[in-house]
Amino acid sequence: MMRTASSPHASAFVERPALMLRAQDVRKTFTLHGQGGIGIEALAGVSLDVERGECVVLVGPSGAGKSTLLRCLYGNYLASGGSIAIRDDDASEQHLEITGAAPHDVLRLRRNVVGYVSQFLRVIPRVATRDLVAAPLVARGVAQSEAHARAEALLARLNVPRRLWSLAPATFSGGEQQRVNIARGLIAGHRVLLLDEPTASLDAENREVVSSLIVEARELGAAIVGVFHDEDTRERVATRRLALTAPRAQTALNEAA
Numbered sequence: 001m002m003r004t005a006s007s008p009h010a011s012a013f014v015e016r017p018a019l020m021l022r023a024q025d026v027r028k029t030f031t032l033h034g035q036g037g038i039g040i041e042a043l044a045g046v047s048l049d050v051e052r053g054e055c056v057v058l059v060g061p062s063g064a065g066k067s068t069l070l071r072c073l074y075g076n077y078l079a080s081g082g083s084i085a086i087r088d089d090d091a092s093e094q095h096l097e098i099t100g101a102a103p104h105d106v107l108r109l110r111r112n113v114v115g116y117v118s119q120f121l122r123v124i125p126r127v128a129t130r131d132l133v134a135a136p137l138v139a140r141g142v143a144q145s146e147a148h149a150r151a152e153a154l155l156a157r158l159n160v161p162r163r164l165w166s167l168a169p170a171t172f173s174g175g176e177q178q179r180v181n182i183a184r185g186l187i188a189g190h191r192v193l194l195l196d197e198p199t200a201s202l203d204a205e206n207r208e209v210v211s212s213l214i215v216e217a218r219e220l221g222a223a224i225v226g227v228f229h230d231e232d233t234r235e236r237v238a239t240r241r242l243a244l245t246a247p248r249a250q251t252a253l254n255e256a257a
């Protein structure tokens with residue numbers, strides 16, 4: 001496993017018990033192979049530390065690389081350079097280097113430590129909403145009946161009508177799907193939360209519910225990195241902001257080298 005011994009972050013996670021996530025000089029260049037190998041530089045060296053109880057809000061114009069950074073932190077995109085480390089769990093001084101980690105280590109980290117909520121629900125056909133929301137708890141060994149009870153409580157709080165709970169969300173409205181997505185992302189009490197515009201398709205009342213849930217998670221000690229499209233939500237949840245600016249929009253790879 002790519003763990004502490006060889007990691008440049010080992011001492012930081014030992015010396016700072018509250019440190020949950022450390023990203024250093026993260027770079028990401030997309031290569032468009034179909035278009036003459038044009039390189040799109042999306043992140044040109046981003047660094048951030050996030051401790052328990054912090055919510056770092058990423059700000060910057062469209063195309064600044066906010067979603068790309070969150071995907072790199074989650075291990076969906078492989079960073080082109082730099083390093084990303086996330087503490088394994090609350091009690092441990094161990095951490096996982098996301099870049100270079102084995103897939104099963106990344107999956108274990110997602111089950112136990114890191115949650116991610118994207119703007120859109122990836123609908124899984126024919127799975128009932130209640131089961132979709134309960135799944136992250138069941139994966140962590142919580143009994144089905146308790147997981148269902150907690151899923152229902154969260155769906156109720158998010159104003160998802162009870163008649164929808166036994167249906168698959170494929171036919172739900174955008175806002176309903178978004179709230180199912182948020183319930184699924186927040187139910188397991190992950191210690192690190194990555195949130196990419198989770199309130200984009202919600203009305204003011206439901207945005208307020210989601211803001212409250214995020215603040216509660218933060219106050220329980222979650223380390224959060226998020227993007228929020230409206231200033232009210234940013235104001236409510238942020239403990240700190242990190243501005244991203246789009247690097248050079250496009251460069252031919254040979255120029256960039």
Ligand SMILES: Nc1ncnc2c1ncn2[C@@H]1O[C@H](COP(=O)(O)OP(=O)(O)O)[C@@H](O)[C@H]1O
Binds near residue numbers: 062068
């Ligand atoms: N999968 C991808 N393939 C190619 N280019 C991408 C990909 N994802 C993002 N980009 C590019 O990276 C840049 C940053 O995008 P993104 O992270 O989505 O910005 P933001 O979330 O701040 O609006 C944009 O120029 C975008 O076109």
Ligand SMILES: [Mg+2]
Binds near residue numbers: 066067068
């Ligand atoms: Mg985005």
